[in-house]
Amino acid sequence: DIQVxxxxxxxxxxxxxxxxxxxxxxxxxxxxxxxxxxxxxxAPNLLIYAASSLQSGVPSRFSGSGSGTDFTLTISxxxxxxxxxxxxxxxxSFPLTFGGGTKVxxx
Amino acid sequence: EMQLLESGGGxxxxxxxxxxxxxxxxxxxxxxxxSWVRQAPGKGLEWVSATxxxxxxxxxxxxxxxxxxxxxxxxxNTLFLQMNSLRVEDTAxxxxxxxxxxxxxxxxxxxxxxxxxxxx
Numbered sequence: 001d002i003q004v005x006x007x008x009x010x011x012x013x014x015x016x017x018x019x020x021x022x023x024x025x026x027x028x029x030x031x032x033x034x035x036x037x038x039x040x041x042x043a044p045n046l047l048i049y050a051a052s053s054l055q056s057g058v059p060s061r062f063s064g065s066g067s068g069t070d071f072t073l074t075i076s077x078x079x080x081x082x083x084x085x086x087x088x089x090x091x092x093s094f095p096l097t098f099g100g101g102t103k104v105x106x107x
Numbered sequence: 108e109m110q111l112l113e114s115g116g117g118x119x120x121x122x123x124x125x126x127x128x129x130x131x132x133x134x135x136x137x138x139x140x141x142s143w144v145r146q147a148p149g150k151g152l153e154w155v156s157a158t159x160x161x162x163x164x165x166x167x168x169x170x171x172x173x174x175x176x177x178x179x180x181x182x183x184n185t186l187f188l189q190m191n192s193l194r195v196e197d198t199a200x201x202x203x204x205x206x207x208x209x210x211x212x213x214x215x216x217x218x219x220x221x222x223x224x225x226x227x
Contacts, residue, residue, distance in 0.1 A: 034213035046215035091212030
């Protein structure tokens with residue numbers, strides 16, 4: 001099984017800050033990685049797919065990069081609505097696996 | 108607008124069974140692979156099961172293999188999850204999600220989820 005390790009588990013940041021979240025897969029997964037945002041009491045929402053493709057309707061301040069085993073989600077200028085929990089997910093092989101999540105909190 | 112709506116959750120005793128349904132609108136599920144993902148209270152996301160467009164192929168997490176069965180009725184645009192021999196650790200919100208294909212296994216959209224509580 002492919003393990004996905006996400007870091008940090010939480011980050012405190014201010015509006016306007018640049019925030020970076022990383023995800024490392026235990027095996028090579030090419031670009032088969034997605035990022036989701038989840039707000040309390042809501043279902044996850046797809047932000048980035050294929051490691052770097054922005055899902056339709058998602059603000060351009062979100063970007064993804066990486067391939068192989070190391071990936072990054074960047075929020076270029078944090079907005080009030082971005083305070084949430086973020087998850088990465090590998091789509092390379094079953095069982096599909098998610099990272100443990102990163103909670104972005106207000107500093 | 109593409110929508111997914113889960114139903115069938117509830118309170119069940121350990122060893123019991125439940126059947127979840129995911130009804131869809133705004134698209135035809137016969138063109139998409141479908142999946143279930145769960146989230147225990149206060150915890151992260153855990154993939155549970157997936158099926159291809161026809162239902163001929165199914166995949167399961169080890170934690171549910173042999174107890175859960177995924178199926179679909181393309182004529183009714185509905186996905187199912189039959190859950191047997193339920194355990195306390197199966198308590199979670201269960202989400203259904205759509206994915207495009209074997210080379211695009213990411214979920215969009217998701218349903219709003221249905222809560223399954225397994226408790227004596």
